[in-house]
Amino acid sequence: MMGPSHALSGAAAWLAGSWALAQFAGVSQSPLEVAVGTAVCAGGALLPDLDMSGKVTRNQGGATVARTFGVASLFVAEVVEKFSLGVYTATKLSRDPRRDNGHRTFTHTLPFCALIGWGTTALATAYGKWAVVGIVFFMAGLALRGLFDEWAERAGWVIVTLASAFIAWFTAANLPGDRGYPLLGLAVAIGCVVHILGDMITKNGVPILWPIPINRRMWRMVGIPNSMAVRVGGKVEVIVLRTAFTVISLLSIAGLFVPGVLERLNLDVWASR
Numbered sequence: 001m002m003g004p005s006h007a008l009s010g011a012a013a014w015l016a017g018s019w020a021l022a023q024f025a026g027v028s029q030s031p032l033e034v035a036v037g038t039a040v041c042a043g044g045a046l047l048p049d050l051d052m053s054g055k056v057t058r059n060q061g062g063a064t065v066a067r068t069f070g071v072a073s074l075f076v077a078e079v080v081e082k083f084s085l086g087v088y089t090a091t092k093l094s095r096d097p098r099r100d101n102g103h104r105t106f107t108h109t110l111p112f113c114a115l116i117g118w119g120t121t122a123l124a125t126a127y128g129k130w131a132v133v134g135i136v137f138f139m140a141g142l143a144l145r146g147l148f149d150e151w152a153e154r155a156g157w158v159i160v161t162l163a164s165a166f167i168a169w170f171t172a173a174n175l176p177g178d179r180g181y182p183l184l185g186l187a188v189a190i191g192c193v194v195h196i197l198g199d200m201i202t203k204n205g206v207p208i209l210w211p212i213p214i215n216r217r218m219w220r221m222v223g224i225p226n227s228m229a230v231r232v233g234g235k236v237e238v239i240v241l242r243t244a245f246t247v248i249s250l251l252s253i254a255g256l257f258v259p260g261v262l263e264r265l266n267l268d269v270w271a272s273r
């Protein structure tokens with residue numbers, strides 16, 4: 001899938017999950033907490049494609065993500081791609097093909113999702129609010145780039161970076177500083193998992209079983225058959241899936257906040273009687 005679809009799927013997953021938690025487990029979050037979690041999850045849903053360096057043609061999502069923060073993120077993408085290729089080459093078994101590019105390898109595995117989620121929570125726990133601000137800055141940049149790709153392309157990376165900085169500043173100014181924010185790691189990890197699931201329905205699949213060796217292969221690409229696969233950037237993805245993700249997001253937002261608004265209105269009516 002392309003960047004905007006990945007970002008939307010991450011946002012939808014976090015909003016729907018927040019709604020379900022509020023509905024069935026009584027976990028309530030402030031609007032800001034939901035917004036931060038949604039942005040971080042949407043950004044997390046783009047993170048695995050940071051394994052596509054800038055040389056790849058546009059329209060494949062990853063290259064777009066890699067340009068979020070200009071040359072800095074292009075460089076990071078180059079490093080992530082080479083590192084992933086290194087992990088692939090080091091752990092490949094006799095039946096795994098040789099590769100010279102790390103795209104859709106290590107960053108598209110469940111251990112990567114778990115690792116990045118754990119790392120995020122560890123950072124937020126150790127450094128509190130300031131780590132949260134840094135994470136929000138980075139993730140909001142990815143989310144903006146993903147969700148508003150045409151705007152981001154026109155505006156350029158400087159504007160995207162400034163907008164992310166503004167979001168991070170706003171978060172810092174309004175977020176209570178006395179907590180560990182364990183949900184942030186969860187948001188990043190869920191975003192990554194949602195990304196991998198999204199790639200599974202497109203051609204070629206992802207190595208989701210790594211590192212379980214099966215038939216002398218550790219990097220088996222798992223996905224639906226190519227004949228049924230969703231074409232990247234095709235009608236199913238751009239119209240059907242994006243509409244579905246948007247509807248899920250909007251319904252969840254309504255479910256999360258509209259009842260509260262109604263209750264408050266009722267209270268006001270009561271109070272004025």
Ligand SMILES: [Zn+2]
Pocket residue numbers: 048049104108195199
């Ligand atoms: Zn991907």
